[in-house]
Amino acid sequence: MGRRDRFEVNDGTIPINPAGLTEAPALDVEGVGHRYGARVALQDVSLTVRPASFTVLLGLNGAGKSTLFSLITRLYAIRAGTIRILGHDVGREPGAALSRLGVVFQSRALDADISVQQNLIYHAALHGIGRRQADEQITRVLTLVDLTDRRRERVSNLSGGQMRRVEIARALLHQPKLLLLDEPTVGLDIKARADIVGHVRRLLATGIGVLWATHLIDEVGDGDDVVVLHNGRVLAKGSVSDVVAAAETPDIGSAFTKLTQTEIDNAAETGS
Amino acid sequence: MNGPVETTTRHRFTLAQYWICLSGIVWREGLRFIHQRERFISALVRPLVWLFIFAAGFRQVLGVSIIPPYETYVLYEVYIAPGLIAMIQLFNGMQSSLTMVYDRETGGMRTLLVSPFPRWWLLTSKLLAGTMVSILQVYAFLLIAWFWDIEVPPVGYFMVIPALLLCGFMLGALGMLISSLIKQLENFAGVMNFVIFPMFFASSALYPLWRVKESSPFLYYVCEANPFTHATELIRFALYGKVEWVSLLVVAGCAVVFLCGAIVAYDPSRGFLARRGGPAG
Numbered sequence: 416m417g418r419r420d421r422f423e424v425n426d427g428t429i430p431i432n433p434a435g436l437t438e439a440p441a442l443d444v445e446g447v448g449h450r451y452g453a454r455v456a457l458q459d460v461s462l463t464v465r466p467a468s469f470t471v472l473l474g475l476n477g478a479g480k481s482t483l484f485s486l487i488t489r490l491y492a493i494r495a496g497t498i499r500i501l502g503h504d505v506g507r508e509p510g511a512a513l514s515r516l517g518v519v520f521q522s523r524a525l526d527a528d529i530s531v532q533q534n535l536i537y538h539a540a541l542h543g544i545g546r547r548q549a550d551e552q553i554t555r556v557l558t559l560v561d562l563t564d565r566r567r568e569r570v571s572n573l574s575g576g577q578m579r580r581v582e583i584a585r586a587l588l589h590q591p592k593l594l595l596l597d598e599p600t601v602g603l604d605i606k607a608r609a610d611i612v613g614h615v616r617r618l619l620a621t622g623i624g625v626l627w628a629t630h631l632i633d634e635v636g637d638g639d640d641v642v643v644l645h646n647g648r649v650l651a652k653g654s655v656s657d658v659v660a661a662a663e664t665p666d667i668g669s670a671f672t673k674l675t676q677t678e679i680d681n682a683a684e685t686g687s
Numbered sequence: 688m689n690g691p692v693e694t695t696t697r698h699r700f701t702l703a704q705y706w707i708c709l710s711g712i713v714w715r716e717g718l719r720f721i722h723q724r725e726r727f728i729s730a731l732v733r734p735l736v737w738l739f740i741f742a743a744g745f746r747q748v749l750g751v752s753i754i755p756p757y758e759t760y761v762l763y764e765v766y767i768a769p770g771l772i773a774m775i776q777l778f779n780g781m782q783s784s785l786t787m788v789y790d791r792e793t794g795g796m797r798t799l800l801v802s803p804f805p806r807w808w809l810l811t812s813k814l815l816a817g818t819m820v821s822i823l824q825v826y827a828f829l830l831i832a833w834f835w836d837i838e839v840p841p842v843g844y845f846m847v848i849p850a851l852l853l854c855g856f857m858l859g860a861l862g863m864l865i866s867s868l869i870k871q872l873e874n875f876a877g878v879m880n881f882v883i884f885p886m887f888f889a890s891s892a893l894y895p896l897w898r899v900k901e902s903s904p905f906l907y908y909v910c911e912a913n914p915f916t917h918a919t920e921l922i923r924f925a926l927y928g929k930v931e932w933v934s935l936l937v938v939a940g941c942a943v944v945f946l947c948g949a950i951v952a953y954d955p956s957r958g959f960l961a962r963r964g965g966p967a968g
Binding site: 488489490492509510511512513514516518520524526528529533536537538539540541542543544545 | 699700701703704705707708710711712714715718719722723795797798799800801802803804805809954
């Protein structure tokens, strides 16, 4: 907070330094809730992703991770709370917010019948990037994910891990400041998983903020930030060491188990 | 590390960028169409079966009097050709709708909807892309029909383009609206039974409305109120270098209504999508 406080504030939301540059978080979620009819999917969820940080959104299936992603990407309307990407309110300034966001959804969303390059050109067009500039960007992002030799390959000929890397390349094509990945390693073998995690971690050097949703504890690194989501509520958040210390457990895996199990036990006791 | 980032609060795309977005969506739909040969063949086979088999069989049974835009007696095959063209566009519109439901289930639709362009522009571009594909199918049909001695005045081949654009747009928008109401791909069979067949048969595609009126005045009014009838008539007149103004207004009006409905349906704050059960995780 100390660093933010040094700057003037324009409208109370985006702190500005003297050079006219902001120190807004890559993602700022405040008091967000969501319901499907009577069922509460998210309740008062708040979290922050700093630029150049790797934040793991840790939760079991049904915790609300995908719902939260749908709200951040404006697939669903935000009815309670606010979500800001680089200080831009997703609800009020969707164009500005979404142009700074790259997403890898849980289900694969590539056209299998066309080539890697054609998929990326299509995505570039969806961000208003013309063919010439797209060509340059495609070279850049395929280099980042080590797939330059597969540029003209049909997507259907790629392995599951390579498809995921193409999706990451696609999400980076328009040079976003925030990257969301919703369980990107599901269904991949150990090596492909390690490759994906490694590629994304290396991106942090570019200053991008990463929000990585998963239920796999081994994807959490020592220097990461963690948000534990369970039944639509945030049970704990902070650095891995903070969460481990607060849970009074030896490691993050035990902390996650303890936190979620306590919730399950409490729910069983109250009958809810 | 807290890297500095820009403070731009407004995000404006240039007209050139809107064009890039539109042409990208059309290009992708075209690629998809090229790679799905079965879709192209089935889109052609359907009207050709009607033309070669149904029309040949009914030629002697159903006489057609001289009605505008025709200036002489025409063969039944000639009469139903515009209806079959409209049918190609109707099926294409529904096929696009099916694709959207499939894309929504597989995640492809999300790629489109998380684009920073306004959603109305994305949906309109998608509609236009689908319409372009349907026009390709129509010209392939017209080429085969030409070999079957179904010819229209040369000017008709050009005059029909705006009519095809408008009709394709209207039927595609209807498909898009329907796609927002369908929760799962399996429910799509209902669309066939409750939308495509009633629209096609309760129209002037297969028989002139004066014949319908003779047998059932009520059905005549149903056919008159059917937007597909007006799409068929708009195409029929355009093929002969003429404009059917009432049909033009009805098709244009329906296109606007259906498109607005689809935009509202896909709007995250007002649409149907967010009210459904959420994704896992």
